[in-house]
Amino acid sequence: MAQTVKHGGGVRSIKVPIPDNPLGHTLVYVVDTDRGPVLIDTGWDDPTSWDTLTAGLTACGTTVEEIHGVVITHHHPDHHGLSGAVRDASGAWIAMHAADTAIVRRTRGTGPDRWFSYMRDRLTAAGAPEEHLALLRTPTRPRALPGFSPALPDREIVPGELLDLPGRRLRAIWTPGHTPGHVCLHLEEVHPAQLAGHGRLFSGDHLLPEISPHIGLYEDPDDDTVTDPLGDYLDSLERVGRLSPAEILPAHQYAFTDSAGRVRELLAHHESRLTALLALLAEPLTAWQLAERMQWNRPWDQIPFGSRNIAVSEAEAHLRRLVKLGRAETATGSAPVTYVAV
Structure with missing residues (x-):
């Protein structure tokens, strides 16, 4: 039996592995509308995940064939992966923010070889050792990355606008940071349990009860623009804090209240991390060297290959924020690039 939860007011959730x-x-x-159920995210593209989703829909009193639409918080494969299969089975539309739709379109048109080449160049610039880079070379490179043929959305989620869900008031809140097109979805309706606050917020990965979401670089092999994902995320956190929703319905873990308190915790977490990184940057360090010294959920020598790439990306996002704030700078002419506190 699939794990489903009734959240009241025509909203249920399914735990898709x-x-x-x-x-x-x-x-x-699963959100009821006057034209049929709409999904917020779909889960990973995997047979077990698909079986769990369809069984969960049955437990919710509907079927995948009856899905009217799919609203995607962001393009990552654990959220968008099954969207195409849902659309094939039901004829449902798929909606996504334009910035993440651009990533989907680029991913579909960019082969794995281009991505591995881009990753190798970026990690070289970050100071990765040769034994790590060697794993990105043919034929020793790791298995193909997931999600190279994601479904192209049919509709654009426009920030600030209500989605076309008959009988519901669901407003898009643009919250870049975790991805450039991440959106939260504000259900502007009285809470079914009469909790104090302004409706409910489907928060995707932006606001989770116990996890600080990954803030890495906005990957684009063909764009050299220096973005500031961490700055985007912190601004987005404050935007969500001002909404004062009665309850948060996140994409992982569990529903929770006190969104304002959680926003304060995350803002404090990142400020503390930036301060700690400045102390490390008393000497010039590459992004790789900084990642090796940062605190993670396990020692660096126990972090696997793929997770090290993510950690270096997160280190670079924090470095970009420090540079933008004038608290760190790059060392002139260094290759790989090194950073030092100002």
């Missing part, structure tokens, strides 16, 4: 991932599952929300 993510294979071989410590997150365990994605919470896919």
Whole structure:
């Protein structure tokens, strides 16, 4: 039996598993509308995940064939992976923010070789050692990355506008940071349990009860623009804090209240981390060297290959923020690039 939860007011969730991932599952929300159920996210593209989703829909009193639409918080494969299969089975539309739709379109048109080449160049610039880079070379490179043929959305989620969900008031809140097109979805309706606050917020990965979401670089092999994902995320956190929703319905873990308190915790967490990184930057360090010295959920020598790439990306996002704030700078002419506190 699929794990489903009734959240009241025509909203239920299904725990859709993510294979071989410590997150365990994605919470896919089923929202009733006057034209049929709409999904918020779909889960990972995997046979077990698909079976769990369809069984969960049955437990919710509907079927995948009856899905009217799919609203995607962001393009990552544990959220968008099954969207195409849902559309094939039901004829449902798929909606996504334009910035993440651009990533989907680029991913579909960019082969794995281009991505591995881009990753190798970026990690070289970050100071990765040769034994790590060698794993990105043919034929020794790791298995293909997931999600190279994601479904192209049919509709654009426009920030600030209500989505076309008859009988519901669901407003898009643009919250870049985790991805450039991440959106939260504000259900502007009285809370079914009369909790104090302004409706409910489907928060995707932006606001989770116990996890600080990954803030890495906005990957684009063909764009050299220096973005500031961490700055985007912190601004987005404050925007969500001002909404004062009565309850948060996140894409992982569990529903929770006190969104303002959680926003304060995350803002404090990142400020503390930036301060700690400045102390490390008393001497010039590459992004790789900084990642080796940062605090993670396990020692660096126990972090696997793929997770090290993510950690270096997160280190670079924090470095970009420090540079933008004038608290760190790059060392002139260094290759790989080194950073030092100002």
